[in-house]
Amino acid sequence: MGMNCKPKCWKVVILVLAGIAALGWVVMALWNWLLPNLFFGVREIDYWQAMGVLLLSKILFGGFRGHCGGHRKWHQHRLESMTPEEREKFKSGMRGWCGKPGQDEAESKE
Structure with missing residues (x-):
């Protein structure tokens, strides 16, 4: 963090x-x-x-494996079922959630 x-x-x-x-x-x-x-x-x-x-x-x-294994497969399946526009929107939203802001947020601040 x-x-x-x-x-x-x-x-x-x-x-x-x-x-x-x-x-x-x-x-x-x-x-x-x-x-x-x-x-x-x-x-x-x-x-x-x-x-x-x-x-x-x-x-x-x-x-110590955590629970990511099963969830990762579910998320991968979910991402594959999205359209390219939905996938990009989801990824930019995740980038802005914690850490570096997504491209959309960085451009809006300028």
């Missing part, structure tokens, strides 16, 4: 971080509510231990 990132980008970053923090709290609350009562010898955990459990489950069950 550069200095020219729009405020919209920062809102997304803040929302993602808040979502991760909330997810950690949910893991902690569910663990402390369920596991000590269901299994003998399981203790309650604190927030940072819950974040560790969350990270460990991501490593074991989700890997």
Whole structure:
């Protein structure tokens, strides 16, 4: 993220971080509510231990591939089904969303 990132980008970053923090709290609350009562010898955990459990489950069950693989194929199919004009409009809109403005925005500022 550069200095020219729009405020919209920062809102997304803040929302993602808040979502991760909330997810950690949910893991902690569910663990402390369920596991000590269901299994003998399981203790309650604190927030940072819950974040560790969350990270460990991501490593074991989700890997580090992310979710882009399936979405990338869907986006590629969607781009191929667009007309050249629609495709160019979409690409210029994406360039202007975060980072360098698209050609249309740069020309309108002059």
